[in-house]
Amino acid sequence: MFDNAWVDLELLKKRAFNLRWATVPEGVIPLTAADPDFPSAPEISEAICTFAKDKYYCYGPPEGLSDFKDSIAHYYQKKRHVPVSPALAFPVNSAAYGIYLTCKAFLKKGDEAIIFDPVDFLFRHSIESVHAKAVPFAIPAGIIKVDFDLLEALITPKTKMICLCNPLNPTGKVFTKSELTQLGQIACKHGLVILSDEIWSDIVFKPAVFTSIASLNEEIRNHTVTITGFSKSYGLAGLRIGAVIAHNQAHYKLLMDASMHYSTIHGVSVLSQIAATTAMNSCEYWLDGFLSHLSSMKNIVVNELNSIPGFKCIAPEGCYVAFTDITGTNKTSQEIHDLLLNEAKVAVVPGLKQWFGDGAEGHIRMSFASSEFILTEALDRIKKLMT
Secondary structure: OOOHHOOOOHHHHHHOOOOOOOOOOOEEEOOOOOOOOOOOOHHHHHHHHHOOOOOOOOOOOOOOOOHHHHHHHHHHHEEEEOOHHHHHHHEEOOOOOOOOHHHHHHOOOOOOEEEEEOOHHHHHHHHOOOOEEHHHHHHEOOOOOOOOOHHOOOOOOOOEEEEEEOEEEOOOEEOOOOHHHHHHHHHHEEEEEEEEEEEOOOOOOOOOOOOOOHOHHHHHHOOOOEEEHHHHHHOOHHHHHHHHHEEOOOHHHHHHHHHHHHOOOOOOOOOHHHHHHHHHHHHHHHHHHHHHHHHHHHHHHHHHHHOOOOOOOOOOOOEOOOOOEHHHHHHOOOHHHHHHHHHHOOOEEEEEEHHHHHHHHOOOOOOOOOOOOHHHHHHHHHHHOOO
């Protein structure tokens, strides 16, 4: 199901942008943006086509289609053990916009928000876009215990938010229930909002277990805004569909007012909501198969990377990216990126501040959401060059 025959390179070279096949020179294998090389489940395209045949493309309700809202609530109740009300969940134009929207709703000029380091650049970008300050908190790769005393020491009267990315892109860390409880208690103690980005929550490798921080208790839940999306789990990046879940009416009102959905300046495509609803309701089998494939690819990629001189890769607990320490090569992240691109014809993401923060220097990130054939070819090229 997820073998090389399923990968249509000719279509990917026309459609897969954002650092991927459509943007790299011919002959380069892109292990860059975390987006699957596989087509989405057939039920999704069938649902879109069925809707489109009626030839009516009307505005949907600003708070989202009722089917979508019911599905995301059920999804979280069943799979995350979070009591979500459909009335407090709504679709947004990507999880990335959900992060920005939450910052817009809860931060003002001069406020501070704590972000992890390294972490996806969208957190810093969103915070700074609303003229607040992002305060980094270092979390190394692997299972090293997080020192939450150090996190609490970063809190000042200006601190209004803690940004949680779980699982953590780019390191693949999955936070334990104990760690999340400590983080939640700190947020409650200081009256902080927890922005919980859970877009990677379906991509978790055994024995790691994902816990939604909103599932811990009512007090922590009332401090939390949960954000998720469908690009990582179901391959819907181009449909730009995510969800924001408030856990109380006050938060919901702030978020909806900030969203501008009621004005029709912003809103979410009805077709995208249909696609995501179908994914949640009918495509778990596809996700299970994808996760099984990713688990095998993770083992291959990590083993091969660790056999390359100067490379050291800690196996991710979640996310389908390998975050590799390349300091043993005595080269910078940018130098390794350039070397692999120009000589091995493999594109990776360098650990630069613009992508992941200062804590990513000395690392490169590779996506392994592809076929074994493509990944093996890319790794062979890297090994031949580096050895």
